[in-house]
Amino acid sequence: xxxxxxxxxxxxxxxxxxxxxxxxxxxxxxxxxxxxxxxxxxxxxxxxxxxxxxxxxxxxxxxxxxxxxxxxxxxxxxxxxxxxxxxxxxxx
Amino acid sequence: xxxxxxxxxxxxxxxxxxxxxxxxxxxxxxxxxxxxxxxxxxxxxxxxxxxxxxxxxxxxxxxxxxxxxxxxxxxxxxxxxxxxxxxxxxxxxxxxxxxxxxxxxxxxxxxxxxxxxxxxxxxxxxxxxxxxxxxxxxxxxxxxxxxxxxxxxxxxxxxxxxxxxxxxxxxxxxxxxxxxxxxxxxxxxxxxxxxxxxxxxxxxxxxxxxxxxxxxxxxxxxxxxxxxxxxxxxxxxxxxxxxxxxxxxxxxxxxxxxxxxxxxxxxxxxxxxxxxxxxxxxxxxxxxxxxxxxxxxxxxxxxxxxxxxxxxxxxxxxxxxxxxxxxxxxxxxxxxxxxxxxxxxxxxxxxxxxxxxxxxxxxxxxxxxxxxxxxxxxxxxxxxxxxxxxxxxxxxxxxxxxxxxxxxxxxxxxxxxxx
Numbered sequence: 001x002x003x004x005x006x007x008x009x010x011x012x013x014x015x016x017x018x019x020x021x022x023x024x025x026x027x028x029x030x031x032x033x034x035x036x037x038x039x040x041x042x043x044x045x046x047x048x049x050x051x052x053x054x055x056x057x058x059x060x061x062x063x064x065x066x067x068x069x070x071x072x073x074x075x076x077x078x079x080x081x082x083x084x085x086x087x088x089x090x091x092x
Numbered sequence: 093x094x095x096x097x098x099x100x101x102x103x104x105x106x107x108x109x110x111x112x113x114x115x116x117x118x119x120x121x122x123x124x125x126x127x128x129x130x131x132x133x134x135x136x137x138x139x140x141x142x143x144x145x146x147x148x149x150x151x152x153x154x155x156x157x158x159x160x161x162x163x164x165x166x167x168x169x170x171x172x173x174x175x176x177x178x179x180x181x182x183x184x185x186x187x188x189x190x191x192x193x194x195x196x197x198x199x200x201x202x203x204x205x206x207x208x209x210x211x212x213x214x215x216x217x218x219x220x221x222x223x224x225x226x227x228x229x230x231x232x233x234x235x236x237x238x239x240x241x242x243x244x245x246x247x248x249x250x251x252x253x254x255x256x257x258x259x260x261x262x263x264x265x266x267x268x269x270x271x272x273x274x275x276x277x278x279x280x281x282x283x284x285x286x287x288x289x290x291x292x293x294x295x296x297x298x299x300x301x302x303x304x305x306x307x308x309x310x311x312x313x314x315x316x317x318x319x320x321x322x323x324x325x326x327x328x329x330x331x332x333x334x335x336x337x338x339x340x341x342x343x344x345x346x347x348x349x350x351x352x353x354x355x356x357x358x359x360x361x362x363x364x365x366x367x368x369x370x371x372x373x374x375x376x377x378x379x380x381x382x383x384x385x386x387x388x389x390x391x392x393x394x395x396x397x398x399x400x401x402x403x404x405x406x407x408x409x410x411x412x413x414x415x416x417x418x419x420x421x422x423x424x425x426x427x428x429x430x431x432x433x434x435x436x437x438x439x440x441x442x443x444x445x446x447x448x449x450x451x452x453x454x455x456x457x458x459x460x461x462x463x464x465x466x467x468x469x470x471x472x473x474x475x476x477x478x479x480x481x482x483x484x485x486x487x488x489x490x491x492x493x494x495x496x497x498x499x500x501x502x503x504x505x506x507x508x509x510x511x
Contacts, residue, residue: 011225018257019160020259022259025259028410029262046502056128058128082465084467
């Protein structure tokens with residue numbers, strides 16, 4: 001990487017602009033993604049790793065915005081809905 | 093211009109060539125709901141087809157973040173703006189009439205202009221040529237870069253920082269749509285682009301191509317790409333050696349493409365559907381793609397209003413605003429999401445077949461299993477059965493067998509990447 005500073009008209013200069021959202025959108029997204037993977041049989045340990053890893057931006061952004069407690073509660077709640085007879089939510 | 097029937101639009105439309113259809117059509121369904129943007133498909137395609145000099149900026153398969161991402165940048169916004177301007181100039185509006193839905197018009201009738209009908213006198217289709225800068229950086233400004241501790245791979249010890257989007261988003265997986273009425277083929281002054289009669293795959297004849305880039309300009313999905321070192325255009329070839337079963341791995345039966353076969357999220361299902369002489373899909377209720385696209389109608393074409401009848405279908409994301417999705421996938425969105433969210437027994441079984449085998453599945457059966465769950469989805473009762481989906485290859489051999497409640501086996505940590 002070059003060490004000199006970027007000039008103001010350099011098109012590769014990162015300029016971030018936030019796209020605003022409405023309340024509840026992130027939660028809806030989180031609920032749908034969790035339900036998809038719970039239906040595929042992913043347990044809490046496996047599914048939580050998708051949220052904790054910065055390599056997966058969709059889930060990781062939810063994790064950073066909503067926190068670990070929210071994500072774990074959502075996974076457990078969804079797991080219980082689709083596996084009501086299972087006594088075990090987390091394998092990890 | 094000739095008149096052809098486009099079943100996505102439910103009506104006839106103008107096109108450069110007379111109506112002619114392949115015996116079979118290369119088709120795929122992508123389930124957006126499951127995609128986590130890992131880009132494994134993108135890497136597999138790159139490593140197979142576009143790793144050479146002059147192909148550095150070519151991504152025949154790319155995954156972009158909607159609503160703010162695109163490769164090339166803003167491709168769909170730009171073509172939608174051009175189409176909107178054409179409607180305004182003609183005093184028309186781009187509207188659908190879903191009340192006219194029927195067997196030959198599953199989404200109703202589109203009353204607006206297609207890119208072919210909106211084209212100027214000198215062109216076959218409405219389009220634009222993206223400047224080099226818009227091809228340069230796929231996923232530019234899409235993923236939110238962040239600082240995190242470097243791992244054993246040494247990635248991002250310092251990180252960069254950008255403000256974070258606060259809205260919904262989803263990943264859109266894109267390859268060439270191998271359209272029924274490809275705008276690229278219509279646009280080519282050299283007639284170098286052709287659609288194969290045996291599988292409907294659209295290819296560019298490199299010997300005929302002279303790099304005029306009319307295909308790049310007029311494909312609304314921006315999937316042909318120019319290669320400076322050969323001065324020709326190139327595009328996704330649908331991994332045709334695998335589809336033809338001429339790849340040594342295929343054992344004589346058609347295989348899914350590389351991008352489909354590597355997907356860890358199990359979001360893709362690829363195959364060949366039989367097509368009649370008038371372009372309709374041959375009724376095949378035991379074909380998984382027919383079930384998804386024609387029977388259950390949970391998988392929809394991308395921007396059907398462009399009028400090219402694309403052959404990659406998408407199960408739309410449940411969480412995105414409906415108005416946005418209707419613009420992107422047409423008026424079938426609400427029904428598709430309702431059916432996908434509370435799937436029928438048959439649909440739930442077919443969804444299990446995604447990414448279970450590299451071989452294309454030509455037929456499936458469902459063995460009924462016990463009731464395992466009674467719950468509510470969207471406020472309505474919904475029951476889940478542990479049925480078994482069985483897939484068969486082109487020679488009728490069983491190649492996949494999965495139950496709805498499928499056990500998971502994890503690779504041991506010491507061999508986690510031993511493929």
